[in-house]
Amino acid sequence: MSDLNAQAVAKYRTNFLKEVEERVEEGEWVKMCMQCGVCSGSCPLGPYWAHPPQEIFMMIRAGRRDEVLTSDSMWMCTSCYNCIVRCPRKLPITHIMHGLANYAHRLGLAPKNQPTRVFATLFWNNLIRTGRVNELKLSLALYFKDGFKQGIQNALNMQKTGLGLMKAKRLNPFELFSGHGCKDKKGIAAMLKKAREIEASRKHFAN
């Protein structure tokens, strides 16, 4: 068990709802759900959600902590915002799904090789390095995430597209060496470090 997870279990014991309210983005909304099910019928990748949003809210209230945090359901959210505009109680469902995914990821409980988790992590790490996304490095990192051999295969599958984009000046091969970036990289790094510290203290990650 990760230290952060052990600390959370000790702090909240059986009160998972309280844990979600204090630590998950927009988590204080969960208790407002009236279980109508409208959100669950709204997800584009609906058939692949083992537990659709409505069920997740019910499970949180029932204290089914492990099942929720180890689920790969939240990672199926495409950020389509169908649920938000339809929910009769105006729950910010999209953000709660994102918040749960982020929290499970932080605690080390999210499924290990969940592709969206891997991609989202690569994406953020790519963008904080220079302040902007380097699309070439990001796609290369993604191709090679399953190891070298699979990476070559993946790259070959998309090769025609890559060359097409390059010809159309929509992919810059020189991004590998320099590429786009902000001037004030130092300021960005310092401000993000500070933001992480503040967030950890607000969400009681230390005590």
Place this chain on the structure above:
Amino acid sequence: MAKKEYAFYPGCSSQSKASASNYLTSVNSMCKTLDIKLTEIPDWNCCGASIGYAEGGELPRHVMNARNFALAEQHLPGQQVVATCAACWLGARETKERLDASAQLMADTNEALKEAGLHYKAEVEIRHMVEVLIEDFGYDALGKPVVKPLGGLKIAGYVGCQTNRPFGIAGESFENPMYLDKLVETLGAEPVANYEQKVTCCGGALAFSETEKSQAQIKNIVESAYDQGADLIVTPCPLCQANVEIYQEQINKRYGTKFNMPVTYYSQLMSVAYGGSTKDAGLDGQLIRAPKLEEIAKK
């Protein structure tokens, strides 16, 4: 018409030599005709996009957006921030609303911004380019500069998700927004009246990580455009554009379809209708070329 000035936030995919650079080209051409002056926010950074949450968390994401706001306030005072990317606009607006609603979050954000020598005064307004066109100009004004009406073209207006929900364009419904269709009509083309996939999700960022599941979505979006006799699809979102255009080849392999449907931006249609060349409209940047639109551009 008086010149309109905005602080411009192009975002990562629309900067030059990135996947939506042809979007930027056509936006510049369109703005020249409409006498809109866009000044890039100096040293702007990524908005975190819709996928940044997993590793980034909450406050770091808001701080990234607030840095852009603070830079805009400082260098381009009084100007509204305009984004061309749906995800940038959405992310930025979300941050603005959250900060406006919480003094605590605002204080925390500014404490972090101080590390980069910045302060956000909460004065900016965040708009999408489509909002600017429809609300600040209106269809009549947008129709006036048309010199090459797009007659003979049938166009499927694919609105997608993020310019439509949760904020959307004022006065439009979430389930059946009409603004793209009206814009197509304004430019002299025929909008597809019953494009039932107009607000279907293309999979968004999950097109990269959940390839097969997203491609099933994209297949429906393209198929329905064919069923309705469309010559091309038009969209306001760079991620929709890229997903729906780029993956047609793989979908053909997977499903045995023969898709070859051009997917363009609204700004490319406008650039052509306003007399722009293939190059001005960024049509040379299509992976799937749009021959009928190019023909009009060359006339």
